[in-house]
Amino acid sequence: MTGSSLLQHTFAYIMSSSPLISVIIPAYNHERFIGPAIESVLQQTWKHLELIVIDDGSKDSTGKVAQSYTDPRLSYYHQENQDAYNTINRGLSLAKGEYIAILNSDDIYTTDRLEKLLAIQQESGAACVFSDVVPISDEGDEFTDPNFGWNLWHKKNRAWYFECKDLLTAFLKGNFMVTTSNLFMTAEAVRTVGTFCSLRYLHDYDYIFRMMLAFPGRVHYVDDQKLLSYRIHSGNTLSEAAITGRLQDVDVIRKYMLAALPEHCRGIAAAGTERLLALRDELEQVRAELAGRTEPSVRERLKLLVAAVRFKLRKKIAGKGRYAKN
Structure with a gap:
């Protein structure tokens, strides 16, 4: 050979x-x-x-x-x-x-x-x-x-992963x-x-x-x-896709947060709920910018305030429930 x-x-x-x-x-x-x-x-x-x-x-x-x-x-x-x-x-x-x-x-x-x-x-x-x-x-x-928008977003998501030490919980905060x-x-x-x-x-x-x-x-x-x-393409511009993507984000997070609740109730629920509230803020901001406004309307501000109050009440009630069981 x-x-x-x-x-x-x-x-x-x-x-x-x-x-x-x-x-x-x-x-x-x-x-x-x-x-x-x-x-x-x-x-x-x-x-x-x-x-x-x-x-x-x-x-x-x-x-x-x-x-x-x-x-x-x-x-x-x-x-x-x-x-x-x-x-x-x-x-x-x-x-x-x-x-x-x-x-x-x-x-x-x-x-x-x-x-x-x-x-x-x-x-x-x-x-x-x-x-x-x-x-x-x-x-x-x-x-x-380090102040580039994407870098800040990615750094925040990684920081949460290192803090919570759980992959699924971390993904609920961001991809x-x-x-x-x-x-x-x-x-x-x-x-x-x-x-x-x-x-x-x-x-x-x-x-x-x-x-x-x-x-x-x-x-x-x-x-x-x-x-x-x-x-990351420089030609990307604000469009309806920004809203569609965030709406899909809400659905995905809700779906898999619920799917995982029996095993990881507290940490997953906390991370997922926080992300959902942040996405709601982002949606309102994008809609305002597409409509030519730089600030949310009074009605939108009221909706956000009501949502925040409801969230705090749910946390308070859930906390009382935990103490009652203990």
Whole structure:
């Protein structure tokens, strides 16, 4: 056997004995970003992977860019526009790997992300692993200003996680997983949890709650490593989507707070209720800005005041109930 054929044989053996990781990229109108996203997968230090790119009816050159890559590990599919959650679900149905990861077509993996998360999963037996993230601009520059709005939001969510020491309780305060791009899961876990729901803006948030409820104690947050670059687009503007997203947020929090109450009544109820009240304030502010007002109306202020009073009364009554039992 020649040296080159021995090398090929050794490589083939290593590949066959190593677990296959399936990476799904749902892509829509990201001709500017799809290339770096694909390259961040194909250049992984973990080589035994398949990359499934599904073009969700892009109107630009996203599909052309994706098809320009000749790596045999990449498979390209095109479909009429069906929204992100349906596109991801199609990818799940096509995945052959023992592990499944998702990468949105404008985000970027660090080159060692899959290798590191796989090692953590195999050591911990986790069903799902996600890491901390780096926020980047359209140009790929990191948002390092600590007073940048997203950084303040993410810092607050992480601080609550470190304070409460419970993943599900922390997620009720905010989605510090941030994005579907951050999911690294066993295929077994995906089969158990099922497909993504039809929430346009929060299918990732809903999914991580379902994962935590299906596998208690087996969702692992790698809080000390930033293994994903999450792109925050400068062109994003205030729109009705800001209201829709927050309304969906309320529904998701309410649903999974109630689902978890029998096991974690006090901490979860406190965190979830606080977040719901904060979302109500944000909704009123967004509606006011869309209507051309900078301050809530008198009627809106009264509604907020009544809601706050009711909340305090409920807390007071609940406190009396606890003391009576004691």
